[in-house]
Amino acid sequence: xxxxxxxQAIAQLIHFIDGSTxxxxxxxxxxxxxxxxxxxxxxxxxxxxxxxTVQIRRIEEQIGRLRxxxxxxxxxxxxxxxxxxxxxxxxxxxGAGLAILLIVLLVLTxxxxxxxx
Numbered sequence: 001x002x003x004x005x006x007x008q009a010i011a012q013l014i015h016f017i018d019g020s021t022x023x024x025x026x027x028x029x030x031x032x033x034x035x036x037x038x039x040x041x042x043x044x045x046x047x048x049x050x051x052x053t054v055q056i057r058r059i060e061e062q063i064g065r066l067r068x069x070x071x072x073x074x075x076x077x078x079x080x081x082x083x084x085x086x087x088x089x090x091x092x093x094x095g096a097g098l099a100i101l102l103i104v105l106l107v108l109t110x111x112x113x114x115x116x117x
Contacts, residue, residue, distance in 0.1 A: 009034065 009031070
């Protein structure tokens with residue numbers, strides 16, 4: 001691909017080198033305009049880079065907060081699972097205790113019925 005702006009700049013430099021005063025003045029003016037456009041573009045790019053840097057920092061901070069939140073939620077879920085296991089063990093122990101009490105009650109009731117009758 002040919003950069004038409006570069007070709008024009010080279011053509012202007014050639015005219016500048018040729019030595020005609022009017023052409024030199026026009027070429028110099030065109031070069032100054034081109035340079036000022038380049039400087040303006042450079043400043044704009046610099047501002048865009050700064051804005052994007054700020055946005056990247058904000059995104060990094062958000063990612064950091066999200067990571068902390070996810071880690072906290074994972075820890076809370078692990079604690080909840082542990083509590084659920086403990087609760088399950090407690091329910092099983094209470095169920096076993098009630099089953100033993102029921103068996104004792106049945107044995108004692110049977111014993112009383114046998115001795116009465």
